[in-house]
Amino acid sequence: MSEHSPVFVNTNNKKSCFKAGNEAPLLSLTGVEIARKQRTLRYRIKKSKTSYIMMCPYFILFFLFTVLPVLMSMGLSFTYFNMLEAPKFNGWANYTKLFLNDDIFMISLKNTLIFAVITGPISYLLCLLFAWIINEFRPKVRTLLTLIFYAPSICGNAYMVWSLILSSDRYGYLNGILMNLGIIDEQKLWMQDANLILPCLIVVQLWLSLGTGFLSFIAGLQTVDKTLYEAAAIDGVKNRWQELWFVTLPAMKPQLMFGAVMQITQSFAVADISIQLAGNPSVNYAGATVVTHLLDYGSTRFDMGYASAIATVLFLLMVGTNKLVQKLLRRVGE
Numbered sequence: 001m002s003e004h005s006p007v008f009v010n011t012n013n014k015k016s017c018f019k020a021g022n023e024a025p026l027l028s029l030t031g032v033e034i035a036r037k038q039r040t041l042r043y044r045i046k047k048s049k050t051s052y053i054m055m056c057p058y059f060i061l062f063f064l065f066t067v068l069p070v071l072m073s074m075g076l077s078f079t080y081f082n083m084l085e086a087p088k089f090n091g092w093a094n095y096t097k098l099f100l101n102d103d104i105f106m107i108s109l110k111n112t113l114i115f116a117v118i119t120g121p122i123s124y125l126l127c128l129l130f131a132w133i134i135n136e137f138r139p140k141v142r143t144l145l146t147l148i149f150y151a152p153s154i155c156g157n158a159y160m161v162w163s164l165i166l167s168s169d170r171y172g173y174l175n176g177i178l179m180n181l182g183i184i185d186e187q188k189l190w191m192q193d194a195n196l197i198l199p200c201l202i203v204v205q206l207w208l209s210l211g212t213g214f215l216s217f218i219a220g221l222q223t224v225d226k227t228l229y230e231a232a233a234i235d236g237v238k239n240r241w242q243e244l245w246f247v248t249l250p251a252m253k254p255q256l257m258f259g260a261v262m263q264i265t266q267s268f269a270v271a272d273i274s275i276q277l278a279g280n281p282s283v284n285y286a287g288a289t290v291v292t293h294l295l296d297y298g299s300t301r302f303d304m305g306y307a308s309a310i311a312t313v314l315f316l317l318m319v320g321t322n323k324l325v326q327k328l329l330r331r332v333g334e
Contacts, residue, residue: 077309094309120267123209131217153211159276194286213259220255
């Protein structure tokens with residue numbers, strides 16, 4: 001045996017590893033076992049059992065009303081189910097019909113992607129920009145401005161207001177203003193022209209977009225430690241834009257992530273705006289979205305298997321987009 005080869009010495013009936021010559025312990029087997037035990041889920045739950053017990057009611061409700069319905073919908077997407085008969089397994093038939101034979105779904109998917117690509121990033125940036133500006137005011141003014149900007153997203157009469165603005169006769173507010181200014185000679189059929197429906201719906205969606213994400217940004221800006229700005233100034237940060245990128249945004253990453261999830265969900269789940277303003281179905285399906293198509297099969301035709309397939313595709317689309325946005329947000333401040 002060489003001079004520096006490890007040997008095992010039995011101390012108190014427990015094996016310990018020493019290095020011959022200086023008798024320094026290398027690694028205790030009992031320590032390895034303890035470390036391995038502490039990494040197990042069972043140990044962590046037992047250690048924090050009080051916290052898990054407190055969260056248990058929420059976990060149960062979340063599983064019953066969120067996780068379980070999603071799993072059931074994925075399972076039903078492989079069946080024919082009309083709510084009168086038991087589900088009948090039909091394999092990939094619903095998905096084959098969805099992507100190869102359903103032209104309306106492809107139109108709806110295109111409109112939804114246009115909605116998401118335009119309204120998602122723009123509404124997200126608007127929420128962040130307005131929250132950043134409003135945060136600079138004094139508390140009372142900040143509270144008033146927050147209410148003014150947040151009110152449209154919770155206003156129950158928002159669709160009625162926009163139906164008056166976009167009314168197709170000459171008494172519609174938008175038509176009246178444009179005709180008085182001489183921009184147009186006759187009234188526009190805003191919600192009956194297939195070329196105008198989608199742009200109008202996008203404008204309305206942007207107007208309604210300052211919702212929960214906007215409030216989360218306001219809250220996040222309030223929690224940024226002011227001493228970070230002093231430290232950043234010492235390190236060479238010279239203007240407000242550098243403060244925003246290197247200090248403010250990295251300090252509020254949880255709120256940025258939450259706001260991104262909310263804006264993604266809102267941009268992909270557009271339905272009420274289209275139904276209330278353009279009708280369902282709209283002219284040439286110009287205002288159709290994936291959710292309106294889902295409601296057509298789920299609430300009108302009661303083809304729950306096919307509706308579940310549509311819902312599953314939308315769910316996977318949202319999850320994929322969310323993962324991409326999370327990857328981009330991790331680079332904030334770099």
